[in-house]
Amino acid sequence: MKKLAATQVPIHELLARRWSPRAFAERPVEPDKLVSLFEAARWAPSSSNEQPWRFVVATKDDRAAYNRLLACLLEGNRKWALHAPVLILSAASTTFEENAKPNLHAFHDAGMALENLLLQATALGLIAHPMAGFDHKQARVDLQIPSGFEPVAMVAVGYPGEATLLPDHLQQREANPRERNPLTELVYAGQWGIALPLRRS
Numbered sequence: 001m002k003k004l005a006a007t008q009v010p011i012h013e014l015l016a017r018r019w020s021p022r023a024f025a026e027r028p029v030e031p032d033k034l035v036s037l038f039e040a041a042r043w044a045p046s047s048s049n050e051q052p053w054r055f056v057v058a059t060k061d062d063r064a065a066y067n068r069l070l071a072c073l074l075e076g077n078r079k080w081a082l083h084a085p086v087l088i089l090s091a092a093s094t095t096f097e098e099n100a101k102p103n104l105h106a107f108h109d110a111g112m113a114l115e116n117l118l119l120q121a122t123a124l125g126l127i128a129h130p131m132a133g134f135d136h137k138q139a140r141v142d143l144q145i146p147s148g149f150e151p152v153a154m155v156a157v158g159y160p161g162e163a164t165l166l167p168d169h170l171q172q173r174e175a176n177p178r179e180r181n182p183l184t185e186l187v188y189a190g191q192w193g194i195a196l197p198l199r200r201s
């Protein structure tokens, strides 16, 4: 299923194509494709080039590791994410390595890296669904995340599957149109509250 963004003005088709599906095929992700997701993440920009992101990844080839990540997901996510052949957790280092001062942009930058990963997945014909719905404490303990790092998000990755295999309410969500607030509500011209005129060249 494709759900191209209904954009107000044209954007790159890769950006328009990325979305957050829940219907995964059982087909495994090729190891070289999987590595390329992290290579894409690696090249994200970050404050002071700190690169605060880290990832824990598990595939169904290693059932114990996969189940450890799966068990961290909240029930609502676990129901559909268990079909994804790859689960990833992203984490962020919350202080700068050089001086141990708080890195106020750690989560921001981990998010940048994750978006790179999502877009690389999209470019490869994969689907990737980010999730905040997981037990952070359980992830810290079970995945042995050290102090100084915070779990940020989990992601289910795989190939697109049959939406008809999802429970009814999720089939409906799968078919719902993607929605965004209008540009006029989020971009201001020069000062807060002045809507940016939308000109087309």
Ligand SMILES: Cc1cc2nc3c(=O)[nH]c(=O)nc-3n(C[C@H](O)[C@H](O)[C@H](O)COP(=O)(O)O)c2cc1C
Residues within 6 Å of the ligand: 018, 019, 020, 021, 077, 129, 130, 131, 132, 133, 134, 153, 178
């Ligand atoms: C940080 C983050 C956390 C999210 N958490 C969840 C989640 O726990 N469960 C879920 O089904 N979707 C989750 N999503 C997916 C969003 O619901 C989705 O990105 C949003 O509805 C926009 O849809 P789109 O990605 O298809 O454009 C999350 C997305 C992000 C970026």
